Each structure stands twice: as structure tokens, then as C-alpha cells.
Amino acid sequence: xxxxxxxxxxxxxNFHTHCExxxxxxxxxxxxxxxxxxxxxxxxxxxxxxxxxVTRWTMKQASLGDYVDxxxxxxxTHGPDMRILVGLEVDSIEGLCGPADGRxxxxxxxxxxxxxxxxxxxxxxxxxxxxxxxxxxxxxGFTVDESEEKFDDHLSRxxxxxxxxxxxxxxAAVAACARAGGFDIxxxxxxxxxxxxxxxxxSEEGRRYRDAAMAAVEAVAESGxxxxxxxxxxxxxxxxxxxxxxxxLRELKARGVGVCLNADAHETRHLSAHREDGLRAAxxxxxxxxxxxxxxxxxxxELG
Ligand SMILES: [Zn+2]
Ligand SMILES: [Zn+2]
Numbered sequence: 001x002x003x004x005x006x007x008x009x010x011x012x013x014n015f016h017t018h019c020e021x022x023x024x025x026x027x028x029x030x031x032x033x034x035x036x037x038x039x040x041x042x043x044x045x046x047x048x049x050x051x052x053x054v055t056r057w058t059m060k061q062a063s064l065g066d067y068v069d070x071x072x073x074x075x076x077t078h079g080p081d082m083r084i085l086v087g088l089e090v091d092s093i094e095g096l097c098g099p100a101d102g103r104x105x106x107x108x109x110x111x112x113x114x115x116x117x118x119x120x121x122x123x124x125x126x127x128x129x130x131x132x133x134x135x136x137x138x139x140x141g142f143t144v145d146e147s148e149e150k151f152d153d154h155l156s157r158x159x160x161x162x163x164x165x166x167x168x169x170x171x172a173a174v175a176a177c178a179r180a181g182g183f184d185i186x187x188x189x190x191x192x193x194x195x196x197x198x199x200x201x202x203s204e205e206g207r208r209y210r211d212a213a214m215a216a217v218e219a220v221a222e223s224g225x226x227x228x229x230x231x232x233x234x235x236x237x238x239x240x241x242x243x244x245x246x247x248x249l250r251e252l253k254a255r256g257v258g259v260c261l262n263a264d265a266h267e268t269r270h271l272s273a274h275r276e277d278g279l280r281a282a283x284x285x286x287x288x289x290x291x292x293x294x295x296x297x298x299x300x301x302e303l304g
Pocket of ligand 1: 115
């Protein structure tokens, strides 16, 4: 992490911002206005990138150009007081699509978040754009951040209720995403915790869980990507701590992995939500600075 310029605190940054181009609840302009009022120095937009099939929560392929134009326009409106970056949160679905597959190379993005939402159970159909049921839901797997009701239904249907097998698949997918690369920031490292409050569905302390997560830690450390400390699960009342868990953050720190602090905001009031918890988590893991992205590349911000 040496050699990067350091900026003095306080500097508010967020690189994980959704808006009405995907499943965000506010317009991009409203998100930018709220961030400006809150004193952010850098705001990065990261709409869910289009997938090779239609969903309710990702951007439509036809909207990509309008999205980039709209965010660039906001950059002109707010610059230079607040720098606005254009990014995408790109799903990694092994065998189907991912940040490294070049689909967005021509979009003129400033950065990409690589995220795993889908698990691909053994025995399910191979992931293809056509592997959808009559309601348009994929038959090749499911998203671990869906509602608890759907999550339980999918766990029993695809895994016969074996949540630990699902966890293995989730972290294998994170490791595969990291090995494939093509992104700057790894999104919500342990999103699989979202539907596990109180460790109701699986233990996060057992050997099996830790081994699965550690394989992903090693792959992410090799990738050179920044890992986000993501407070979105806390803001939505789903977790009591940011992603990643404290012990994972310590393992990342031990391997020299840089971290940034992101809200994963889908509405304006979440832009700074649980920011203090995120900063405390970084400090507790031994970090004294964040690694963030500016218009000219990565730099470091002191925690203060
Ligand atoms: Zn996500
Ligand atoms: Zn997100």
C-alpha cells in the first residue's frame, strides 16, 4: 500500500450507490444532492449492471448509455466540489457472466464493483440466459440476499436444507470472482450472512464456515482488489455488523488488502448510515487508512 498519496481527513467517500437506473429508490440527481449536502468529496454510482437475462433489480441493457450520460452530467453539475464517478456493480455468475468478461469495456466506466449474489447449486441447470422458469426466475440458482421466505424456500429446494453446503458454494463463487478479476472493489464479501441473523441457519464460527471464507480471503488477497466495508446490511436491519465480519477483516489486513467504506445505499438517507460502525470496524482490524478511488486512480485517506 506504500507509495500512494495520502489526503488529510475528514474526507467522505462512497463508491456503492444505487439509484432509479436499477433498484434504487431515488433518482441519481437526488442521491447526488443528498451526498453534496452531507459533505461528500467523492460519490461513485454503482447501479446493478445488466445481466444476460432480465431481472427486477438490474439495469436494462438499453439504459446503459443513458446511465453513463446522466451520471457524467451530474459530475459536471457538482464538480469540482464533489467528484462523481461512474461505476457498475457487476455480478459474477461463474460460467455465465462476470466483471472480467468485457461486456462493459466500452462503457467508459471509472471503476467496477465485483459482486456475488447468486449461488449455483450442484445438480441445477447450467447457468444460461434461457434457464428461467415461467415467472422469469432463474432455474440455475438463487440470490443469497433475497427475502428470508424465498431464501428458505430455495434452501430446501436446491440444497435439501443444507445451509452449510450453500455457504461452501457462496464462498467458492467469491473466490472464482476474485480469480477472474476485472473489477476494482469486491462487493459485500460475506453477503451470505444477510439471512443469517443470530446464526439461525448456519454457524459462522465452525471450521467449515471459516475454511470456506478463508479460501475466498486468499483469492481476494491475490487479486489486488480493494475490499469494501459495506454498511448496507446494517442500514436495512439485516446484520449487526458491516460486511465483512471482524475476523475476515483482520485476515484481509494481515494480507495487505486495502479497504474502502461503502454504504450500498439504495435511498438518500442511507448514504452515511452506520458510517461510524464501518470506521470502527476498520480501526479494530488494524487499518489506519482507507484505499479509495479518485478521478486519477487509487489513493489513501486517513481514518482520522
Ligand atoms: Zn450487491
Ligand atoms: Zn449494491
